[in-house]
Amino acid sequence: MSRITKTVAIVGAEHPESLQAWEFLRDDPSIGFLLIGNKTEIIAKAESLKITLEGATFLDTKDEIETCLLASQMASEGTIQVIMKGAVHTADFLRAILHKDFGLLPSDALLSHVAQLNLPWYHKPLLLTDAAVSILPDIDKKVQIISNAITVAHAMGIEQPKVALVCPVETVNPRIISTTDASQLVFLQKNTAIFENAVVEGPFGLDVAISKHSAQVKRIEGQVPGDADILVFGNLDAANATYKAFLSVPNVISAGIVVGAKIPIVLTSRSDSMSVRVASLKLALEVTG
8 A cells, every 4th residue: 555645746857856856755655756747858858867767657748837837736636745846937837836726825925935954063954034035025024934934943843943033233223124124023023922932033143143152252142042943034135145155165955945835845946956956855845744
């Protein structure tokens, strides 16, 4: 009897790194895979990579738009639990996920990117958001971004994640929007517990968020300094630059997913390796419960 409990759709499976990720995980009996795309091209690409497709399940499609729409339809029907982007355009991929007919994005939800980092010098896995989706989020969007990241942290087994609101300085400056937003978010948490089972503090510089020594030198107190589980940045510029700076350091292991929809989305960069895709898939599978 099959023990498959979760099914992953690779959307545009005629993609080298996606096929390599499938090959790496295909022997896990709890995970099923659906390879969606041009079957002839998928087989040709697999042969060029010396990947055997024995036992693979295909959904043969005519073009990228049909590929993306079929994946979203199946997600809405509960047939698949994780969507992973392969060789399709990001715009077509996201447009299908956001298609109102499928209802994958609740009316009050927001898509946001959550990256997981294992840094050689840090004592535990670290989440970072939002380095890929939200450009200049306002307070309301930041609430949703933080909520999404907390959901991921809880799925990882972190019962009460410590959230650091990362800013250029540790004091509130009316001319630096990230600091005034941080102050309001901390106020909301203290007075309304808007974020369930989480500690939210800031504004903090990045050094204070992940270094107890820096926090002590600067005399910054709290539960979060030097022990953050989640780094939240004020805008895409800051988050993306920090994320890529971390990735440039040797031996850093990363994963990234888009959350906020009814199922997690693996939306990796074209330059991401097979190992990043595998780690991202594993994180997405954790989030599905």
